[in-house]
Amino acid sequence: MESYNIPASQWPEVSKEHKPWARWWWMGSAVDKQNIDFLLEEYARVGIGGLEIAPIYGAKGYEDRYLDFLSKPWIAALNHTVSKAHRLDMGIDLTLGTGWPFGGPQVKMEHAASKMIIQDYIIEKGQNTLEIKQKKSNENEPDGILIHLIGIFRNGERREIYDLLEDFKLSNIPADLLQVQAMYFAKTGQKVKRAAPGGEGFTLDHFFRTAVNNYLESFDKAFDLNYPDIRAFYNDSFEVYGADFTADFLDEFEERRGYDLKFMLPELISDNGDDASVRVKSDYRETLSELLIENFTENWSEWAKSKGKKTKNQAHGSPGNLLDIYGAVDIPECETFGSSFFPIPGLRRDSADVRNVDPDPIMLKFASSAAHLTGKNLVSCETFTWLGEHFKSSFSQMKPELDQTFLAGVNHVFYHGITYSPQDVPFPGWMFYASLNLTQHNSLWDHLPAFNKYITRTQSVLQAGQADNELLVYWPIYDVWANPKGTMELITVHHVDEWLHPTEFYKQSKKLIESGYSVDFISDKMIGSAEVEKGQIKPHPNSNSAKALLIPKVDFMPIATLEHILELAHNGAKVIFQAKPHDIPGYQDVQENRERLASLWKKTGLDKHSQVRWGKGKLILAPSFAPALAAEEILPEGISNSGLKFIKRKIGEDKYYFLVNHSAKTVSQSVDFLTNAKDAVIMNPIDGKIGKAKSKTKGNYLSVKLHLEPGESLIVRTTNQPTANLPLWTYFDSPSVITELKADWIITFDNNGGPSTPKDQHHEQLTTWTDHEDTEAGDYSGKGTYTGTFAFEVDSLKVYKLNFSKIHESAKVWLNGQYAGQVWSLPYILDITEFLKEGDNEIKIEVANLMANRIRYLDKNKISWRNYHEINFVNIDYKPFDASDWQTMPSGLSGKLMISEYLK
Numbered sequence: 001m002e003s004y005n006i007p008a009s010q011w012p013e014v015s016k017e018h019k020p021w022a023r024w025w026w027m028g029s030a031v032d033k034q035n036i037d038f039l040l041e042e043y044a045r046v047g048i049g050g051l052e053i054a055p056i057y058g059a060k061g062y063e064d065r066y067l068d069f070l071s072k073p074w075i076a077a078l079n080h081t082v083s084k085a086h087r088l089d090m091g092i093d094l095t096l097g098t099g100w101p102f103g104g105p106q107v108k109m110e111h112a113a114s115k116m117i118i119q120d121y122i123i124e125k126g127q128n129t130l131e132i133k134q135k136k137s138n139e140n141e142p143d144g145i146l147i148h149l150i151g152i153f154r155n156g157e158r159r160e161i162y163d164l165l166e167d168f169k170l171s172n173i174p175a176d177l178l179q180v181q182a183m184y185f186a187k188t189g190q191k192v193k194r195a196a197p198g199g200e201g202f203t204l205d206h207f208f209r210t211a212v213n214n215y216l217e218s219f220d221k222a223f224d225l226n227y228p229d230i231r232a233f234y235n236d237s238f239e240v241y242g243a244d245f246t247a248d249f250l251d252e253f254e255e256r257r258g259y260d261l262k263f264m265l266p267e268l269i270s271d272n273g274d275d276a277s278v279r280v281k282s283d284y285r286e287t288l289s290e291l292l293i294e295n296f297t298e299n300w301s302e303w304a305k306s307k308g309k310k311t312k313n314q315a316h317g318s319p320g321n322l323l324d325i326y327g328a329v330d331i332p333e334c335e336t337f338g339s340s341f342f343p344i345p346g347l348r349r350d351s352a353d354v355r356n357v358d359p360d361p362i363m364l365k366f367a368s369s370a371a372h373l374t375g376k377n378l379v380s381c382e383t384f385t386w387l388g389e390h391f392k393s394s395f396s397q398m399k400p401e402l403d404q405t406f407l408a409g410v411n412h413v414f415y416h417g418i419t420y421s422p423q424d425v426p427f428p429g430w431m432f433y434a435s436l437n438l439t440q441h442n443s444l445w446d447h448l449p450a451f452n453k454y455i456t457r458t459q460s461v462l463q464a465g466q467a468d469n470e471l472l473v474y475w476p477i478y479d480v481w482a483n484p485k486g487t488m489e490l491i492t493v494h495h496v497d498e499w500l501h502p503t504e505f506y507k508q509s510k511k512l513i514e515s516g517y518s519v520d521f522i523s524d525k526m527i528g529s530a531e532v533e534k535g536q537i538k539p540h541p542n543s544n545s546a547k548a549l550l551i552p553k554v555d556f557m558p559i560a561t562l563e564h565i566l567e568l569a570h571n572g573a574k575v576i577f578q579a580k581p582h583d584i585p586g587y588q589d590v591q592e593n594r595e596r597l598a599s600l601w602k603k604t605g606l607d608k609h610s611q612v613r614w615g616k617g618k619l620i621l622a623p624s625f626a627p628a629l630a631a632e633e634i635l636p637e638g639i640s641n642s643g644l645k646f647i648k649r650k651i652g653e654d655k656y657y658f659l660v661n662h663s664a665k666t667v668s669q670s671v672d673f674l675t676n677a678k679d680a681v682i683m684n685p686i687d688g689k690i691g692k693a694k695s696k697t698k699g700n701y702l703s704v705k706l707h708l709e710p711g712e713s714l715i716v717r718t719t720n721q722p723t724a725n726l727p728l729w730t731y732f733d734s735p736s737v738i739t740e741l742k743a744d745w746i747i748t749f750d751n752n753g754g755p756s757t758p759k760d761q762h763h764e765q766l767t768t769w770t771d772h773e774d775t776e777a778g779d780y781s782g783k784g785t786y787t788g789t790f791a792f793e794v795d796s797l798k799v800y801k802l803n804f805s806k807i808h809e810s811a812k813v814w815l816n817g818q819y820a821g822q823v824w825s826l827p828y829i830l831d832i833t834e835f836l837k838e839g840d841n842e843i844k845i846e847v848a849n850l851m852a853n854r855i856r857y858l859d860k861n862k863i864s865w866r867n868y869h870e871i872n873f874v875n876i877d878y879k880p881f882d883a884s885d886w887q888t889m890p891s892g893l894s895g896k897l898m899i900s901e902y903l904k
Contacts (some may be wrong), residue, residue: 008681008688008721012460016091017378019049020455023417025432027868028058029196030065031077035422040084042440043418047452050091051311052234052414055098055196057870059430067809068198069098069702070222070423071480082228095310096219096300100236105201106218106456109142109213112202116245116487117184118269123177130170132182138751144186148262151711152179158263169575177869181265193868198668198866206287207236207246209295216303225307232310232331235300237493238317244288244488250290257283257587257761267587273484279587286585289320292454292766297328312380314365320489321477323523326370334410335365335382336748337493342400344665344711346826349397353389355876359401359850360409360496362509366475368409369520374468375542380412381405384436390875391428391851392889394809395444395824396711403660403713407647411462413455427754428851428858428865433873437777437851441791442779446726447810448847449820457685461715465651469518470547470634473509477523478556478585504553508578510729512550515626516636518648522549522563532571535617544650547634548574550625557581560594562827567599570615577606577621578890638672638701642709653677654719661708668733672701677718680704682729684714687821687831691729707733708898711826732801732829741802743788743843748890753782766894768808770853778888781854786845786893794838798901803830805895807847815842832899849891852883859884 005881006012022043043051058066067074080093085092097104103112113788117440121130134144146168151161164170170180192205205211253261261268267280294860301311309543314333315325326332338355367380384403387393402413415438421429429441438448480499483489500506511590512519522530526539527549536545537770549568565677569575580601584593605612606617611620622628629636639646643663649656661667680693680702693704702718724871747761747769758777761769769784794800801818804811811822815835823830858865859882866873866881875881 006464008719008723009592009691009726010466010507010719011457011683011688014456014460016089017412018456018460018463019047020413020415020452021091021093022048022415023401023501024051024053024384025417025419025435026053026055026064026196026834027419027432027724029055029067029069029074029077029198030062030844031067031081031420032420032422032713033077033080034287035420035434036077036081036425036588037084037362038448039440039788040081040088040090044090046334046445046448047456048090048418050093051085051418052095052779053078053418054095055199055824056194056432057099057815057868058098060867060869068787069104069196070219071198074198075223080226082230087227087233088876091446092230093234094230096233096235097192097374098196099192101203101238101240102215102235103201104199106197106215107202107204107211107682109187110207110778111200111214113188113190113205113210113243114208114245114247115186115188115242116249116263117186119131119182119184121180121182121655121688122625123173123179127589128171128173130166130173130180132170132180133163134184140189142187142189144184144880146182147185148183148230150181150265151177152181154178160262171342178850182590183262183265185245185247188240189842190241190243190501193239193470201360201674203243205246206240206296207243208248208429209299211509212296212299215637216300227307232312233300233304234312235314237248237314239337246291246321249287249291249704253284253287256287256290257586259679261265264587267433268487276587278482278484279585279590281483281584282478282481282482284487284585285319286616288488289324292318293324293328295308301329302393309822309832314382316363317490319490321523321525322366322491323475323521326367327523327526330376331412332367332370332376332378332409332631333382333414335385335583336362336364336401337385338405339397340388340401341670342662344662344826346399347396347400347589347711348394348612350392351390351443355386359404359572360500362506363496363500364405364408364410364494366501366521368467369522372409372469372520373522373526373539373543377411377463379410381410382416383413385416385434387436387874390437391855391883394850395447396809396826399454399825400453400662400711403662406458406462406658407645409467409647413459418478419558424777430441431866431873441851443783443854444810444848446783447822449823450824452689457688458715459525461656462647462649465656466544466651467520467543467651468648468655469520471517471519472522472539472546472549473505473512473519474527474549474551474554475505475521475523475826476503476552476557477553478558479554479744482556482585485889499853504578508550508552512541514640516638516639516640517629520546520829522651524558527561528564531567532573532617535572535574537568537573540821541660544866546682548629548632549607551575551577551581553579555582556585559584559593560588560595562600566614566619568699569619572616574618574632576625577619578623578625578701579621580606587712589605596633622757627822635700637674640704642667642671644671649828652715654721659706659708659715659716660713661710664872666709667706669706670703672698673705673716673718674700675702675718677702677720679719679723681717681719681723682706682714683717691724692726693729707731709827709829729901730799730831732900732902733866734901735801736902739899741790741843741897741899745786748785748787749780750783750785753780754854755779755781764893766893766897768890768894770888770891772893779853780858780891781849781851783848784892787843787849789842791838791839792836792841794836794900795901797904799831799833799904800836801831801900801902803898804898805902806893808849808894810895812846816842845893847892850889852886852889853891856883856888
């Protein structure tokens with residue numbers, strides 16, 4: 001459906017990619033046609049749009065069901081899965097391996113992940129002989145191959161002395177030899193983590209093209225080039241530990257950097273931070289990055305393309321330029337790990353059940369920026385990894401975390417994850433230790449469709465049109481590579497406090513976003529390929545155009561990057577420098593390149609003026625970006641002034657703003673949108689309702705009346721399309737009357753829950769079913785239904801909202817026999833206007849709780865439910881899981897149930 005044909009009264013047409021997808025763990029690949037069919041039908045029923053198959057280790061006792069990875073039975077099961085999924089209009093992606101990272105039995109030792117070992121020997125005065133022997137960290141470490149022996153002499157000379165070795169001994173040591181460095185080509189010994197049967201083996205050497213090609217060819221052979229109709233091949237985060245070398249690294253390094261690394265080993269291994277050491281380390285890291293991108297990421301993507309498939313890749317964790325690695329695939333994928341703090345009143349966050357990691361939305365923007373700037377539409381996210389302790393995560397906790405990923409540019413959510421679990425495996429079924437465990441055994445399962453519809457509606461907008469980000473911010477990767485410590489620089493999610501947060505790039509980007517600007521991050525390579533159209537910067541023919549390029553304070557910038565920046569300005573772009581680039585990276589020709597940098601900068605005139613015309617464009621030097629942008633009439637959105645967060649898309653002539661209130665206060669005011677549109681339409685992704693907003697033009701802005709409670713999200717569409725036929729939006733901002741709904745409540749329980757079905761409960765006050773001395777109810781996970789009758793007087797000139805104090809954890813509501821809707825996120829409100837009647841009203845509220853109480857029952861009673869090969873099952877701190885000492889989690893409803901009345 002073409003975006004410009006979307007009427008103002010409609011949501012974009014739904015596709016399977018608009019729906020949430022999930023990683024689908026195949027434990028032991030113990031799959032069969034009957035269960036595949038059953039599970040896929042279940043997943044489709046609750047609104048899952050696709051699955052990413054990831055084979056891993058299996059459950060003990062089911063070994064007779066295991067299928068070896070890439071065996072003929074395994075491939076037959078995959079083909080059946082793809083065929084069934086297509087009949088259900090679902091998509092399938094496939095991890096190209098088992099567990100993670102890529103590797104397996106097809107990876108022979110010579111193609112396994114490699115490392116460099118450098119051993120240093122100081123020659124003592126009068127020493128005549130020296131034995132060269134590899135020092136190992138443990139007896140299982142593979143033997144390395146001594147490839148170079150470098151002597152360092154008193155006069156400063158460094159030369160190869162390998163030919164002086166006899167039986168790994170140096171005899172008759174020259175009197176002027178001070179130091180010897182032995183360089184080994186070795187293997188890390190790492191094997192595939194969480195491997196499935198048939199997938200065990202060494203991890204791949206991602207830097208070595210021959211190794212990568214052999215690995216890919218093994219799949220061609222297994223499938224006989226007859227691949228099923230999957231959508232994409234997937235690669236997880238790098239996690240190849242200690243891999244910092246490859247067979248042809250030294251040759252590649254010399255060709256790319258212009259000097260021989262083996263004679264610079266003292267600088268490479270030094271941590272003293274001197275200039276030469278920092279430069280050699282940077283060159284080394286840049287070379288690793290290039291080899292990873294060229295020999296693995298781009299090579300793998302071209303291979304997949306030749307099979308008619310896409311690639312989906314997580315760049316984080318790599319020793320390389322994240323933006324360029326993300327940008328080299330069809331679907332860049334980021335990851336949320338842990339949980340964030342949101343000051344939303346009533347949002348449960350037990351510190352004992354969360355990891356000490358807060359997902360940073362700016363980290364997520366590396367993937368979305370790469371997609372935006374390379375013309376890719378989809379940005380996926382491995383979502384909810386370790387959101388909280390097992391079995392304790394509710395929809396209300398998931399939503400703000402999910403909304404934060406949307407705000408960072410994600411538009412293709414993957415749950416982490418769903419475990420394949422056959423019908424004959426009793427509660428809680430098979431489970432993967434790091435997942436949210438959204439499976440058919442989860443007591444929230446039948447309430448999942450509403451949550452999935454929220455994602456689907458939101459993603460239908462966020463996947464349409466183009467990102468509408470007006471600024472490009474340069475990411476100075478060479479500053480990251482200039483870290484004086486260590487050798488390889490892994491750029492990981494878990495160490496943002498080291499490589500991201502202290503930087504001016506991060507501080508300025510965050511400040512711009514908080515001020516109402518929309519930004520994408522741009523790499524040196526992307527700057528080099530960008531063009532200028534009508535004064536705006538276009539990094540790719542299919543990308544959005546940006547109004548300015550911002551260069552935060554940087555220590556190291558390549559000459560070529562500065563030249564490309566000046567070329568963009570010459571062709572009409574506006575470029576704002578926070579400061580003069582301090583230096584150039586790299587060891588080769590340092591002085592010459594420094595002089596070229598100084599000469600280039602001097603030519604700009606920015607050493608004497610704060611701004612200059614440069615060709616058709618402009619160069620500006622400003623210590624603070626916001627005033628410089630304002631002076632150029634590049635204005636921010638006024639949305640941030642209200643406390644709301646936003647992301648925007650341009651769809652045809654309209655703009656769509658996804659808005660979230662993550663603050664502790666209600667936002668009820670007119671909000672300014674930077675648009676030339678005359679009308680605004682409000683779209684609620686929770687229930688799908690659409691209405692015309694109250695709005696008026698205000699200079700460069702359209703001022704739109706909004707009301708969002710803490711935790712709420714809405715989509716505002718600014719448009720010049722006809723809106724007269726739309727109903728007016730109902731603002732639930734100033735209730736005229738608030739009435740407590742009182743009833744004699746009867747609670748009945750679903751027989752599908754467990755461990756047993758509690759007896760009915762009767763309460764005169766609204767209360768949880770776990771507040772009473774009822775052991776069965778305290779152990780129960782499933783659905784409990786509250787029924788009652790209340791009298792009410794209805795006024796046709798009013799609208800009515802049902803307000804819950806607390807829901808543990810999701811509630812479906814029926815009024816007078818009609819389904820009124822589901823309440824699963826804060827604020828717990830529901831429009832019930834069309835369902836209320838004069839006089840007596842019958843209300844039924846079905847509440848689904850968490851799995852936690854039933855799991856606690858199993859562990860307290862020492863009932864075995866987890867028994868897996870390899871890691872078995874661990875808690876959030878990666879220690880053996882045990883729920884026996886958990887407190888009973890509240891279940892059902894508590895507090896007050898109120899009806900608020902509003903004048904139409």
